[in-house]
Amino acid sequence: MYNKTFRGGVHPDDGKSFARDIPFQTWLPKGDMVFHLNQHIGKPAKPVVQKGDQVLAGQLIAEADGFVSANIVSSCSGKVKAIEKRKNVLGTSDMSIVIENDGQYTLAEGIGTEVDYTTLTGPEILDKVKAAGIVGLGGAGFPTHVKLAPKNPNDIRFVIANGAECEPYICCDDQLMRNYADEIVGGLKIMLTLFPNAEGVILIEENKPEAIAAMEKACSGESNIRVHRVVPKYPQGGERAIMDVVAGKHIKLGMLPADVGCVVDNVATVRAIYRAVCKSEPLMERGFTVSGDAVKNPCNLIVKIGTGLEEMLEAAGGFKDGVEPEKLLCGGPMMGFAMSDLDAVVNKNNNALTILAKDPVAQAEEQQTACIRCGRCAHVCPLGLTPQMMAAAAEKKDYDRYENKLYGLECIACGSCTFVCPAKRPLMQLFKQTKSEIMAAKRKK
Incomplete structure (x- = not known):
């Protein structure tokens, strides 16, 4: 061992x-179901249904479009309402299949x-x-x-x-x-x-x-x-x-x-x-946690993929009485995505909704100072990187040094450096942005 x-x-x-x-409790959604076509790494799936089609739970609605791609099946029965762009947890929009849920969850032949x-x-x-x-x-x-x-x-x-x-x-x-x-x-x-x-x-x-x-x-x-x-x-x-x-x-x-x-x-x-x-059961549902100090009844759910996040909050009883939460996260506080609202749905790779009464990022911004060169960020980095030096290179837009001398692209954006930084510097956010800019430049070349 x-x-x-x-x-x-x-x-x-x-x-x-x-x-x-x-x-676990099973939550059966009430509203329309939304299935983003790119809820996986790789090429977005290609729709095999059209507006107006009747579909069954477990039926293929979009097929993998290439080797690194994935099928998408409906998690409900109902009618295809639209194929259009819908908002995702990142705040951008993706092409999606919208199904008017009939509430029956009639299974396609052979499921089970x-x-x-x-x-x-x-x-x-x-x-x-x-x-x-x-x-x-x-x-x-x-x-x-x-x-x-x-x-x-x-x-x-x-x-x-x-x-x-x-x-x-x-x-x-x-x-x-x-x-x-x-x-x-x-x-x-x-x-x-x-x-x-x-x-x-x-x-x-x-x-x-x-x-x-x-x-x-x-x-x-x-x-x-x-x-x-x-x-x-x-x-x-x-x-x-x-x-x-x-x-x-x-x-x-x-x-x-x-x-x-x-x-x-x-x-x-x-x-x-x-x-x-x-x-013989395709991926239609997953485990999901709704938690945080602003949630009335934190819970673990078996939820249908494509369910709206607002329904996930409803399943947990809503916000605590008298609490106006400052932070909505798809995922957890270390690697989750901050959201301005709950106008999005559960994708295959989403496992939690975390709602906090106070926004720790906003609090950190108020306390932020210049780097004090304590070295704590390097001590906790699981990859042995030097976040202090990476941040200096990133701020100067010295991408060659960042990538080739400091191995900044190795960063897994775990947020450990940000968590321990006594100067409250947003290191992970800076590294994610820098990686995005470097990769965009590579694609342009």
Whole structure:
């Protein structure tokens, strides 16, 4: 067994006490459903329905348009109301399929059919995963059928189910492991059939004892699947930290986990693989946490993809009485996206709505000073970068130094440097903007 922790990292208040012990409830949406065509890394999906078409839950409504792309299925039954641009959680707009939900959730033919995965070949398993439209449900949204087809499958040594869930406030993966451990292990067993030389690893932080117990019980009879407990520390859920802890490997910019013999998927993704292969169920719903000190009844939900965020707040009872929240986040406070309103929907890779009474970013801006050269940012960076020097290069627009001397593009935007900075400098925001400008210049060339 390799290290139980990784270099650097921070220990923010995890905020999980709000929702960690709240069991899942299923929320059936009431309003129109909106399906963005690019809710995954890669090329947007291509619509296969038209305005006025009747659709069923589980029916394909947009197909993958290229190798790195993903199918999209409807999570409700109803009529296609429009194919038009709709607002996303980033505040921009995407082409989307809007379905008028009839509230019946009538399933398409074949959904729920039981299949014995041991009777399937590797290509047949991959076809089922692709048809289901599964992507990384931990936030990245990378098409799973692509991740499960590396160049050299015999070189894969670890297939890792990521249950770290280190982002503050979010608890849906914890609940998923507590309640669906058998299905997560089932998904891991399916994945292992694709990699004959691999061991299955379920990575969980030690602050989730109920999840650890459930997962250890579920894999107790498996010879090549084990639970790997790790020290709670942010950002343990990042792929690079996982490689370090589980495999003792370091991946550099441009490398994938497969390059060091690993395949990593979020536990929700692993469960979705099981549901797709063994239950003929495409990706229609996901776990979702609504939490924060401004939420009346923090909760964990099983929510249909395409549901409006306003309904997610409704499911949690709305805002606390007398509270006017200052911060709306899609995701958590470390890596989530700030929103001006809730006029957006749950995509495949969205796992939480966090609502805070006070805006910590605004408070930090009021206290911001010049860099005091304390070096704390470098101490906590999980990649060993020098944020202080990166910030100086970024502010001067010295992109060559930023990229080639300081390796700034290696930054994973975890926000650890910003969190510990006593000068309250918005380092992560600066680095994200700088990376965006560098990549835009590369594309222009």
